[in-house]
Each structure stands twice: as C-alpha cells, then as structure tokens.
Amino acid sequence: xxxxxxxxxxxxxxxxxxxxxxxxxxxxxLQIHKGEFVSLVGHSGCGKSTLLNILAGLDQPSNGGVxxxxxxxxxxxxxxxxxxxxxxxxxxxxxxxxxxxxxDQVMQKHPRPVRDRMIDHHIELVGLQKAASKRPGEISGGxxxxxxxxxxxxIRPKLLLLDEPFGALDALTRGGLQEQLMQICQExxxxxxxxxHDVDEALLLSDRIVLMTNGPEAHVGQIVDVPFPRPxxxxxxxxxxxxxxxxxxxxYFLNQQKRAKLHKAKPAVxxxxxxxxxxxxxxxxxxLVDCAPLVxxxxxxxxxxxxxxxxxxxxxxxxxxxxxxxTSQRLDAAMMVAGMPLGITLGYGxxxxxxxxxALTLSRSGNAITFSKRLFDAGVRSLADFKANLDRRPDxxxxxxxxxxxxxxxxxxxxxxxxxxxxxDRDVSVTVIPPAQMVSTLKAGSIDGYCVGEPWNARAVAxxxxxxxxxxxxxxxxxxxxxxxxxxxxxxxxxxxxxxxVKALLEACEYCDDPRNRGEIAALxxxxxxxxxxxxxxxxxxxxxxxxxxxxxxEAALNYIQFFTGQANYPxxxxxxxxxxxxxxxxxxxFPRNWLAVAERVKRGDIFGxxxxxxxLLDIGRDRHTSxxxxxxxxxxxxxxxxxxxxxxxxxxxxxxxxxxAVGIL
Amino acid sequence: xxVTQEPxxxxxxxxxxxxxxxxxxxxxxGIDLAVNEGEFVCVIGHSGCGKSTLLDMVAGFxxxxxxxxxxxxxxxxxxxxxxxxxxxxxxxxxxxxxxxxxxLGVNSVFPKKPEAAxxxxxxxxLEMVGLADVAHKKPGALSGGxxxxxxxxxxxxLRPKVLILDEPFGALDPITREExQEELLKIWQDHQITVLMxxxxIDEALFLSDRIVMMTNGPAAKVGEVMPVPFARPRDRARIxxxxxxxxxxxxxxxxxxxxxxxxxx
Numbered sequence: 046x047x048x049x050x051x052x053x054x055x056x057x058x059x060x061x062x063x064x065x066x067x068x069x070x071x072x073x074x075l076q077i078h079k080g081e082f083v084s085l086v087g088h089s090g091c092g093k094s095t096l097l098n099i100l101a102g103l104d105q106p107s108n109g110g111v112x113x114x115x116x117x118x119x120x121x122x123x124x125x126x127x128x129x130x131x132x133x134x135x136x137x138x139x140x141x142x143x144x145x146x147x148x149d150q151v152m153q154k155h156p157r158p159v160r161d162r163m164i165d166h167h168i169e170l171v172g173l174q175k176a177a178s179k180r181p182g183e184i185s186g187g188x189x190x191x192x193x194x195x196x197x198x199x200i201r202p203k204l205l206l207l208d209e210p211f212g213a214l215d216a217l218t219r220g221g222l223q224e225q226l227m228q229i230c231q232e233x234x235x236x237x238x239x240x241x242h243d244v245d246e247a248l249l250l251s252d253r254i255v256l257m258t259n260g261p262e263a264h265v266g267q268i269v270d271v272p273f274p275r276p277x278x279x280x281x282x283x284x285x286x287x288x289x290x291x292x293x294x295x296x297y298f299l300n301q302q303k304r305a306k307l308h309k310a311k312p313a314v315x316x317x318x319x320x321x322x323x324x325x326x327x328x329x330x331x332x333l334v335d336c337a338p339l340v341x342x343x344x345x346x347x348x349x350x351x352x353x354x355x356x357x358x359x360x361x362x363x364x365x366x367x368x369x370x371x372t373s374q375r376l377d378a379a380m381m382v383a384g385m386p387l388g389i390t391l392g393y394g395x396x397x398x399x400x401x402x403x404a405l406t407l408s409r410s411g412n413a414i415t416f417s418k419r420l421f422d423a424g425v426r427s428l429a430d431f432k433a434n435l436d437r438r439p440d441x442x443x444x445x446x447x448x449x450x451x452x453x454x455x456x457x458x459x460x461x462x463x464x465x466x467x468x469x470d471r472d473v474s475v476t477v478i479p480p481a482q483m484v485s486t487l488k489a490g491s492i493d494g495y496c497v498g499e500p501w502n503a504r505a506v507a508x509x510x511x512x513x514x515x516x517x518x519x520x521x522x523x524x525x526x527x528x529x530x531x532x533x534x535x536x537x538x539x540x541x542x543x544x545x546x547v548k549a550l551l552e553a554c555e556y557c558d559d560p561r562n563r564g565e566i567a568a569l570x571x572x573x574x575x576x577x578x579x580x581x582x583x584x585x586x587x588x589x590x591x592x593x594x595x596x597x598x599x600e601a602a603l604n605y606i607q608f609f610t611g612q613a614n615y616p617x618x619x620x621x622x623x624x625x626x627x628x629x630x631x632x633x634x635x636f637p638r639n640w641l642a643v644a645e646r647v648k649r650g651d652i653f654g655x656x657x658x659x660x661x662l663l664d665i666g667r668d669r670h671t672s673x674x675x676x677x678x679x680x681x682x683x684x685x686x687x688x689x690x691x692x693x694x695x696x697x698x699x700x701x702x703x704x705x706x707a708v709g710i711l
Numbered sequence: 712x713x714v715t716q717e718p719x720x721x722x723x724x725x726x727x728x729x730x731x732x733x734x735x736x737x738x739x740x741g742i743d744l745a746v747n748e749g750e751f752v753c754v755i756g757h758s759g760c761g762k763s764t765l766l767d768m769v770a771g772f773x774x775x776x777x778x779x780x781x782x783x784x785x786x787x788x789x790x791x792x793x794x795x796x797x798x799x800x801x802x803x804x805x806x807x808x809x810x811x812x813x814x815l816g817v818n819s820v821f822p823k824k825p826e827a828a829x830x831x832x833x834x835x836x837l838e839m840v841g842l843a844d845v846a847h848k849k850p851g852a853l854s855g856g857x858x859x860x861x862x863x864x865x866x867x868x869l870r871p872k873v874l875i876l877d878e879p880f881g882a883l884d885p886i887t888r889e890e891x892q893e894e895l896l897k898i899w900q901d902h903q904i905t906v907l908m909x910x911x912x913i914d915e916a917l918f919l920s921d922r923i924v925m926m927t928n929g930p931a932a933k934v935g936e937v938m939p940v941p942f943a944r945p946r947d948r949a950r951i952x953x954x955x956x957x958x959x960x961x962x963x964x965x966x967x968x969x970x971x972x973x974x975x976x977x
Contacts, residue, residue: 050908089884215911242885279969289958485955
C-alpha cells in the first residue's frame with residue numbers, strides 16, 4: 046500500500062517568553078496509508094494536539110515536514126478538515142446553513158443544485174434531517190458534533206482530523222457517534238487521524254494506535270496494531286480474544302508514562318552496604334505458583350541473610366511488563382519465562398537486541414494445556430481428536446493462547462500441536478494473553494484453549510469451563526520453566542549483588558522443594574500481595590493430587606513442579622539451544638549462526654557456580670546433554686540445525702550472525 | 712426511633728410524571744431501590760434516562776409524583792445537610808477561597824460551634840483531600856481535580872449520612888480521574904459513609920461500587936438490572952484488572968447499555 050501521509054521526522058520547538066526553548070515534539074516519524082484510521086493516544090501535554098495541528102497545517106514543525114499525497118503541507122486547506130471537541134459551529138446559523146457555508150466556500154464552481162444535494166446528503170449521512178433548520182443552541186451536544194462531522198465531510202477532504210471529537214459528550218452518546226463515524230469512514234474510504242484519551246474508543250475505531258510518550262520531547266513510544274476484522278461491531282470487538290490484552294497493554298503504557306513522570310522526581314540511587322554494590326533491589330514477579338522462590342526468599346528473610354537488606358517485590362501485570370521493566374532499568378531483576386533472556390538478547394518481535402544474563406533456573410515444569418469444556422463435550426479427548434475436529438470444521442478458526450512469545454508455554458504448545466500434524470500458524474491461531482486473563486477469555490468463548498502455569502488450569506477445571514488435555518509430564522517432564530533474568534550491563538555493574546541474589550534464591554528454591562514446607566508456601570502464595578488466588582487452586586499439583594477435569598481420578602502430582610531437586614537450578618546451555626531452535630522454527634527470532642557463543646553468554650554457569658560453592662552446595666553443572674520429548678525425536682545440542690531439519694511443520698529459517706559485542710551496550 | 716427492618720435509604724416505588732399539553736410525560740416509572748448503610752452504589756444509564764431526576768429526589772430538590780424516598784424511615788421532603796451533593800461542574804463560589812467555600816457550609820450547618828471548632832473542621836477536611844497548602848486560593852487558581860476535591864471536602868465537612876455524587880469526575884482527564892477515584896474510595900472507607908453516585912463510566916462503577924444499578928432508557932425509565940460487584944476491599948485497581956470477573960462484568964454492563972438498551976439520540 047502506498048504511503049498517503051508521510052510525517053517525516055518532525056520536531057516542534059517553542060521559544061519560551063523568558064528565553065530558552067521547550068521541545069514539545071521530538072523526531073516524530075509516521076506513515077499513514079489511504080483509508081487507514083490512526084489514533085494518537087497519550088497523556089495531557091504529550092503534544093498529540095500539536096501533532097494534529099501540524100497535520101492540519103495550522104502549525105508548522107521546527108524540523109522535518111508533512112507530505113500529503115506527494116505535496117508538502119504548509120498551510121490549512123480543504124483537503125484536510127479538522128473536527129474539534131467544542132463543535133465550533135456558528136451559533137446564529139442553522140444546522141443546514143452551517144454546512145452550506147463550508148460547501149459554498151469550497152465548491153464555488155459547482156452549480157447550486159449540486160451543492161444542495163451535497164449538503165442534504167451529508168445531513169442525511171449523520172441522520173439530522175429533522176434538525177436541519179434548528180440552531181446549535183437548540184440541539185444536544187451529540188447532535189452538534191454530528192453537524193461538525195457532516196460539515197467536515199461535505200467538502201470531501203482527503204484527510205479527516207479529529208481532536209477528541211467526543212470528549213465533551215457523555216460516554217453513551219459517544220458510543221452511538223463512534224459507531225456512526227466508523228460506518229461513514231468505512232463507506233466513504235476516509236483516511237482519519239484522531240486524538241483521543243479513550244482507550245476503548247481507540248480500539249474500536251483504529252487500525253493502528255500510536256502511543257505518545259510524555260512531553261517535553263514527546264515521541265512515538267509504541268505503535269499498536271489493532272487486528273479486529275471490519276466491519277466492526279462493538280460487542281464483537283470486545284469479545285475478540287485480544288481485546289483485553291491490547292487494552293491492558295495500552296493502559297499499562299499510559300500508567301508507565303504516569304509513573305515515569307513521578308519517577309523523575311526521585312531517582313533510585315544504588316545503596317551499597319554489607320560488602321555489596323547495591324542492596325536496594327526492585328524485583329519483578331508474575332502472580333503464578335512458580336513465583337514461590339521469590340516469595341519465600343522475601344518472607345523467610347533469605348534476602349537479608351545474604352546482605353540484600355532492602356528488596357521490594359513488584360507484582361507485574363504481564364510478561365511484557367517484566368521485559369520492559371528490566372530493560373528500562375525500572376526493575377533490577379525479575380522472574381522470567383525461560384526464553385525471555387535469550388529472546389531479548391536476540392531482539393524478538395523486532396525490538397532492539399539487548400544482552401541478557403540468567404545465572405539461575407528458578408523452576409521446572411508446572412504447565413498444562415487446557416481446552417474448553419465445549420471442545421471436550423464435542424468429543425475432543427486427545428490431540429488426534431482435535432486434529433479430526435479441525436478437519437471436520439475448516440470454516441471455523443480455533444484460537445489458542447500462550448502467555449508470551451518466548452515462553453515455554455508458547456514453544457511447547459506449538460511443538461505439541463505440530464507433533465499432531467497441526468500447523469500452529471495456519472490451522473489454528475495462537476495468540477498471546479496474560480495468565481490472569483486466560484480463564485475469563487476461555488469462559489467468554491473467545492479462545493478455545495491455552496497453555497499456562499498454575500493456578501490458571503486448576504481454576505478453569507474448578508469453574509467447569511476447561512479440561513486439561515496434557516501436562517508437562519505428558520510432553521517434557523522437568524523442562525526449564527522460570528529463570529532469574531537481569532541485563533548483562535546490570536550483572537557487570539553489580540557482580541557481588543548478583544551472586545548474593547542467586548544465593549538467596551537458590552536457598553529459597555531448596556526450601557520450596559521440601560514437601561514439609563509446601564503447605565506453608567501455598568498459604569503464603571494465596572495472600573493477595575502475591576498470587577491472590579484460592580489456596581485450594583494453588584495446592585493443585587503443588588501439594589494435592591492434580592485434577593484434570595476429564596472425569597478421571599485426580600493423580601498424585603509428584604514433581605509436577607520442581608524448584609531444586611535434580612540439579613534443577615543450573616543454567617543449562619543445552620536447554621537454551623533447544624529454545625533457540627524452537628524460536629527460530631516459528632520465526633520468533635532468527636537462529637544465530639554463532640549459537641554457542643550466544644547461549645554461553647546468556648547462561649552464566651560461572652555465576653551460579655560461585656553462588657553454589659559459597660553456600661556449600663554442589664556446583665557441578667549439567668553437561669551438554671541430549672533431550673527427548675514425548676514424540677521420541679532426540680535433540681542433540683551439538684546439532685541444532687540437524688534437529689530443525691527433522692520437523693515437517695516449520696517456518697522459513699532465518700540464520701543470522703548476532704554480533705555479540707556490538708549489541709545494545711547501555 | 713422504632714426498631715425496623717427497613718433499609719437505611721429506601722427509594723420506594725418512585726415515579727416522576729410531568730403533565731404536558733399532550734398528556735403526561737413519565738420520566739421515572741416505579742423505581743425501587745434499597746441502599747444499606749455504608750454501601751457504595753453506582754447508577755448508570757443513558758442520557759435522559761432520569762438518573763439526575765432520581766438523585767434530585769434523594770437530595771430533596773424535587774418531589775416524586777408517586778412513592779417516596781425514606782432515609783432511616785424518615786420521608787425526604789426537602790434538601791438537608793444529611794444528604795450532600797457533589798456536581799460535575801464544581802459549583803464553588805468563585806470569589807471565595809477554598810477555605811471560605813467550605814467554611815460557608817460549616818458555618819450555616821453548625822452555627823453554634825465555637826469558631827476554633829469550625830476552623831478545625833474546615834482544615835481537617837482540606838487536609839483529608841490534600842489541599843491544606845492551597846486553602847487560601849480561589850477556585851480560578853485551582854485545577855479541575857483540585858476544585859472537585861474542594862467540593863468533596865465541602866460536602867463531607869457537614870457530616871452527611873449520604874453522599875450524593877452526580878458524575879463528579881466526568882470533566883476530568885483520565886489520570887486525574889483515577890487519582891480522585893482512589894482518594895474517594897479511601898475517604899469512603901475511612902468515613903463509613905453511604906454513597907450514591909451517578910456515572911457513565913463502567914470501569915469507574917466497577918472499581919468503586921458494591922452494586923451497579925443499571926437504568927433502562929427514558930421516558931418511563933425503570934431499574935433494569937442490579938449488578939453486585941464482588942471485588943474484595945480494600946480495592947486495588949491493578950488487582951481488579953487481572954480478575955477474570957472484571958471482564959465478565961464489564962462485558963455484561965456493555966451489553967446492557969449498547970445492546971439491550973441502545974441509545975438513539977435523534
């Protein structure tokens with residue numbers, strides 16, 4: 046698609062009255078396609094309206110420029126119409142006269158009857174025939190805004206610019222107008238840019254949402270693609286499996302911006318003490334049963350015992366928030382899904398690569414694949430049944446969810462599906478949803494199943510909405526699951542702190558694997574500041590027999606989740622190579638030509654070894670070893686590419702050299 | 712007062728009918744609602760569904776055509792300091808400072824209290840909303856969020872039994888709105904006050920209230936559905952956002968408002 050509007054590296058600098066300057070916008074670069082609906086979202090004062098004014102030609106950028114269909118925008122013109130929040134109708138003219146004024150001005154060359162038809166057509170478009178001869182003072186706010194939209198569209202602009210058009214209306218009138226605007230844009234192929242602070246509005250209307258950072262020097266923080274099919278209907282949009290995860294992502298971005306504003310006031314300074322470089326640590330965790338080592342280290346005083354006297358645990362809303370928190374230095378370290386340190390190092394999802402380090406594996410196994418009760422009731426008891434069900438119903442798209450692209454949930458779910466002849470990208474849709482939203486999304490029927498850790502499988506079973514199809518024990522018992530992750534720069538800056546942190550968590554892991562402690566830990570995890578779930582759901586598979594919800598007897602869940610036994614904690618290079626093959630298999634990251642160098646740089650057995658020795662524990666690592674999953678295909682970490690050859694279902698392999706010394710040094 | 716099973720605040724078969732030349736215009740048609748002491752109830756519905764008429768009758772600004780509102784079994788006939796209202800548009804006197812705006816109410820309700828006690832009440836409530844520093848600024852020098860804080864302080868300074876809020880945060884930007892919601896919850900918790908609040912914002916209602924009363928469209932609006940909000944208190948916004956029930960309730964409310972009682976503004 047050709048670029049319709051090109052916003053080319055715009056800066057907007059205002060001269061201050063007392064000297065000096067204020068940089069409102071910095072380096073805004075954005076391409077808009079014809080017929081596209083783009084929303085600009087950000088906090089007050091982030092320069093959204095300034096950007097809109099520049100697009101309208103009402104304001105000029107200090108650097109860079111705007112090109113509309115190959116012509117630079119330098120002044121306002123009828124090819125770009127703006128609708129403002131406050132309607133700006135002339136109060137002494139009727140609805141019809143307000144619209145006629147604009148049409149007569151712009152379309153002078155057209156004969157009167159043509160202009161009249163134009164005016165009537167647009168009054169009809171917004172459904173105001175009955176109010177055509179009323180003045181603005183006699184009609185409601187929603188009707189006034191419809192007049193403003195009709196006036197803007199009547200002169201056939203190439204680009205419709207909307208500055209919080211519905212901001213002054215009550216939320217419910219707003220709802221009706223949003224639907225009307227959506228329909229008009231769809232039918233007339235209008236290209237729109239809208240400023241709004243209403244996240245639901247942006248999601249309903251937009252093809253893309255541009256999230257702006259706070260000013261000064263506001264820039265594009267993130268662009269969210271909105272994948273809902275058109276034509277859209279509000280309730281269907283809300284029920285789309287990704288609706289609430291996109292909404293939460295945007296709300297999260299806005300909250301981070303708000304926090305960043307407060308943060309600037311009091312920067313966290315490293316406090317050195319007890320022979321460590323930094324004893325005040327912000328650690329991130331996700332409310333899941335396997336956050337137990339962090340909770341135990343905190344509650345049992347193990348952080349303090351190793352000199353980390355000021356550790357705060359931060360309960361994070363999603364794995365994206367964890368990744369973002371550690372790379373932006375808001376968090377010192379975090380519990381991460383197994384593939385995240387590798388994924389960030391390789392720059393998953395087109396992000397800038399940043400070297401990460403993991404010196405400790407926190408847990409092994411503990412996941413399950415749950416399918417909806419509906420599929421179970423339709424006779425789906427196994428992977429083969431699911432395949433048969435898909436073959437019978439090629440018209441229906443089944444959606445399955447995992448928690449993060451780099452998580453074992455995603456990699457194992459895809460592996461499991463592919464082993465049954467189901468292509469996870471073509472035969473079904475695999476989407477990303479945060480753990481805590483899995484059960485409600487399944488219940489709403491917008492997904493058909495998921496792979497997640499506990500207590501979210503147990504909860505689906507308890508609520509009667511899901512049935513466990515497979516657990517880790519059926520797929521790959523004892524696989525790596527959660528790890529401690531820090532940036533390499535952090536590890537280099539605080540080496541002694543890093544060892545102390547590994548020691549505290551290693552002791553906590555040992556504590557977690559003593560069956561005598563599990564009852565106490567389950568009660569701790571149930572507390573609202575940690576997992577905040579029903580203790581009975583937490584105990585499933587952690588302590589109590591595991592109920593799959595398929596009518597079978599709950600089975601004793603020996604080693605369903607492991608924290609310590611069997612050299613669980615050693616940062617295992619073989620496993621990271623396995624994850625490399627699977628992330629490359631599904632196109633999540635390229636496969637690094639220098640794969641061994643990358644794997645050894647991420648997995649720091651030396652730091653683990655030092656921590657283990659200082660605790661008097663065995664520091665012998667795991668040798669590089671072969672692994673075999675349930676399908677009997679053997680993985681040899683010395684031959685990763687040969688392993689990839691064995692799979693029939695896979696994406697095109699990208700093999701790239703990852704220049705480890707050049708990537709993202711802080 | 713006799714021992715009674717009657718709820719704290721009772722809207723008993725409330726109707727409001729305006730006679731017009733072409734016949735009666737029924738705004739509200741038989742509203743029944745019982746509010747317990749200390750409860751936080753949100754009323755949600757489309758424009759023109761008579762929500763504000765409803766609040767006006769609880770406040771005593773208007774009288775119902777049929778039925779009555781009783782607070783602790785006493786029928787409401789007129790406005791009184793036991794029911795304070797906070798409006799969206801602040802309604803502070805622009806020529807008085809924040810302190811003076813609050814003092815005006817305190818002085819008229821508690822005229823016999825010693826000056827020091829009155830002063831103490833005013834300052835205590837300004838502190839409660841974090842505005843002690845700007846006590847001597849006039850509304851024109853305060854932000855929208857600060858003005859609304861003054862209004863809340865002014866209402867609570869009169870120790871009402873029921874706090875009535877008519878879209879109090881509707882005019883505020885979303886971040887300030889969230890901050891004020893959190894403050895309001897804390898104040899409600901500390902004061903154990905009964906709150907009746909009108910809002911358009913489903914997220915706000917789910918975050919704040921114990922129950923959401925959803926009204927059908929006017930004319931002749933009724934209580935369509937009452938949704939209990941089960942989240943434990945004290946509430947934490949992030950925690951609610953990850954509760955599966957939040958999404959179920961939100962979708963149910965959206966469905967009520969946009970499907971079953973869709974609005975047609977023509």
